Amino acid sequence: MNMEERSAADMPEKKKSQWKKHVWALTKLVTAVLIFSFVIKGFLFTNYIVYGQSMMPTINDGERIIVNKIGYEVDQPNRFDLIIFHATEDSDYIKRVIGLPGDELYYEDDILYINGEAQEEDFLDSYKEEHDNGLFTEDFTLEEMTGETEVPEGHVFVLGDNRQNSIDSRHIGFVEAEKIVGKANAAFWPPKNIRFLS
The missing domain is CATH 2.10.109.10 (Umud Fragment, subunit A)
Structure with a gap:
C-alpha cells in the first residue's frame, strides 16, 4: 500500500474521532449552561407572577417579574x-x-x-x-x-x-x-x- 492509499484509508477514522470530540465538547457546553442556569435561577434570581391590583399602575395583575434574590444578602x-x-x-x-x-x-x-x-x-x-x-x-x-x-x-x-x-x-x-x-x-x-x- 502506497502513501496515498494509506491516507485515504485513515480518513474515516479521523472523521469519526473529530466527530466524537465535537460531540463531547458540545455535551460539556450544554451541561455547563444547564448547571449555570439552575444556579442562577435557584440562588440568584427567580420569577413571580403578580396577583391582584395592589401595585398598580407600577405592576399589573398577571404580570411576571424577575426578582434578584442575592442583592440583600450583601446589602440592605x-x-x-x-x-x-x-x-x-x-x-x-x-x-x-x-x-x-x-x-x-x-x-x-x-x-x-x-x-x-x-x-x-x-x-x-x-x-x-x-x-x-x-x-x-x-x-x-x-x-x-x-x-x-x-x-x-x-x-x-x-x-x-x-x-x-x-x-x-x-x-x-x-x-x-x-x-x-x-x-x-x-x-x-x-x-x-x-x-x-x-
Whole structure:
C-alpha cells in the first residue's frame, strides 16, 4: 500500500474521532449552561407572577417579574425598592419599601414625611392624576398604624402603590428583613410590557 492509499484509508477514522470530540465538547457546553442556569435561577434570581391590583399602575395583575434574590444578602433594602417578602406561610407579597430602620414617618395631605422631611413619590404621579376621590393616601402616623414611633431595627415599613387597594404595613405591620425574598428588578411577561422596575 502506497502513501496515498494509506491516507485515504485513515480518513474515516479521523472523521469519526473529530466527530466524537465535537460531540463531547458540545455535551460539556450544554451541561455547563444547564448547571449555570439552575444556579442562577435557584440562588440568584427567580420569577413571580403578580396577583391582584395592589401595585398598580407600577405592576399589573398577571404580570411576571424577575426578582434578584442575592442583592440583600450583601446589602440592605433602599427606600422605595420593590420587594417580595413572605407575608404568610402560604403567600408572598410585593410592596414598596417606605420606611427603613430608625425612620419616623407619617402622611399628611397626601405627602409622605420621613424624619420630618417631605418626600417625592414620583412613581405615584400617574395614578394620582386618575384618582379624584379625595386623598390618594389617607393621613396616618406610624404610631397609629403600628404602635411604634419609628421603624424597628431589622424591619421595614411597606406600602402598595395602589394605596386605596393594598394590604400592607398599615394592616400587617412591619416586615422582618429575614422574610424578604429579594428585589423586583424587571417585568418580562407579557412581552409587550417588558421593562425595568423602579
